[in-house]
Amino acid sequence: MRILLISPTQSGIGGIAQHIQTLIKFLEKEGHYVETISSDNTFIIPINGLKNPSFLITAAIKAMFKRDFDIVNGHHIPSALAMRLVPGKKILSIHNLFSAVISSTHGKFLNSIAGRFERIAITWPDVITVVSYNACKYYEEIAAKIQTDAMNICQIPNGVDISMFTSVDRRYDKQVISVGRLASAKGTNNLIEIAGQLPPDVNLLILGAGPEEHKIRAVAESHKNIHYLGYKKKEETIALIRGSDILLQPSLFDETSSSILEAMTCGTAVITSDLNGTREMITNNESGILVDSGNPSGFVSAISRLLEDTEERSKMATKAAENAKKYSWDVIGKKYIELYESLL
Structure with a gap:
């Protein structure tokens, strides 16, 4: 398969970044062709509160020139517009409760904007994946509110693979x-x-x-x-x-x-x-x-x-x-x- 992964983050120790890093390795090991659109290869404004909005726009521009993919897998809500613009079967993988987190970290105004975009974005993919049963219920409730009954939601948790790391670093008694x-x-x-x-x-x-x-x-x-x-x-x-x-x-x-x-x-x-x-x-x-x-x-x-x-x-x-x-x-x-x- 030819697979395009879209994610606002790819490097670092954050959960989504680690997920993307390991998913790429796994897919390539299984013989699939993988490309990415991420902040590693796409311009963003490196200021808290502007990283995701800027990625949404610049990733969408880059996505307009992508073709010939079987699968287009956006990770995190800010990837949704770019995902929509690339031909292919579309999956939106959501790693948290997007608008709920925005409300906690950025306040009511940005939450209202994020919530509106979230409600639109979840209608675009063929399938939505979420990482927990709780998130599945959360997005099913949103789907019910916007009267979208054709939404296909499945649960795929984050994964872990540390088999290649065996060292132990203990510095203190407690x-x-x-x-x-x-x-x-x-x-x-x-x-x-x-x-x-x-x-x-x-x-x-x-x-x-x-x-x-x-x-x-x-x-x-x-x-x-x-x-x-x-x-x-x-x-x-x-x-x-x-x-x-x-x-x-x-x-x-x-x-x-x-x-x-x-x-x-x-x-x-x-x-x-x-x-x-x-x-x-x-x-x-x-x-x-x-x-x-x-x-x-x-x-x-x-x-x-x-x-x-x-x-x-x-x-x-x-x-x-x-x-x-x-x-x-x-x-x-x-x-x-x-x-x-x-x-x-």
Whole structure:
């Protein structure tokens, strides 16, 4: 098959970027031809709040000159217009609750614009894929509101493949790690409050970059046990996750988090927010701990609990590693190929 993937992000440690990177590798390994339109090869305005809108426009212009593809797979709502303009069977893969996240991060005005575009965009593809059952319900409800009953929605979660990375990087006796984009939707303010309450012998490593990076730098400068390491390559990130006792992810919004999947696969215990999406990945007190996202003290208590009880931590990590097998790229990649082939 000739496949065009369209995504506003392709490089970096963000969930969508990692998904695109691994999907390309999987498809090419299976013998398919893959091209991309992404911020790696398309002009964007590198300012928070303008990256996605600028990509929407410039990707659409580039898409007007693309032809001869069997499958056109847009990833994330800003890819939808470009997807629509390229001949071929069309799939829109949505990795979060788009307008809900915009509302949280950019306010009501931009949310109203994003919501209107989202309602139009989801009528364009032949199939929509979402990463969680919760997201499936969310978009089915939108479809019902706009009276679009012909929408085809299927669930394909994010995948994980860290088999090529085996190193372990342990730097402290009690090591907790947080990995992800440093933005409000990812719970940066929660992370800051948690950091301020941690005992001095618990060391928190923070990896990532984003619009709220300056806040994390300030916390790291004022706390000896908080270490901001910035953006790290995948191999270094996985080594640090594998070397940590706990992955901490206090997000406000999450569906199928790549960082959580990586920690599960590494055998690192997970403490994350109690959200509809995370409940599909983690069973509370069995394969991890889920905490109310509005309760930073609850995260600190959960960290202390698992650091003190190594047996419980080990049991949770083992259970999570078993559950992570269904998210392997051997499984997820085949789901994409089966979907592509079903449309031809």
